[in-house]
Amino acid sequence: MSSATWRNFFTYNKYAQITARAVRQSLKESERVVAEKRGTTALKYQHWENGVGGPQVFLNPEEDKKVGKSAAV
Helix, strand or coil, X not given: CCCCHHHHCCXXXXXXXXXXXXXXXXXXXXXXXXXXHHCCCCCEEEEEECCXXXXXXXXXXXXXXXXXXXXXX
């Protein structure tokens, strides 16, 4: 059996998502929280009509970023 048998079952993006989640879950609590925050995304939508952009709408609104960076980062 070849080392790339995952290709028979997953796309590369799905494989990368699964492995990234496994790595994040294996980290210590403080590093895991920081790594999970890097994985969040913000998605905006903007309707354009006649070459003019309308208002940008967040499809998944960002949460308040109250957690600051530590001095070690």
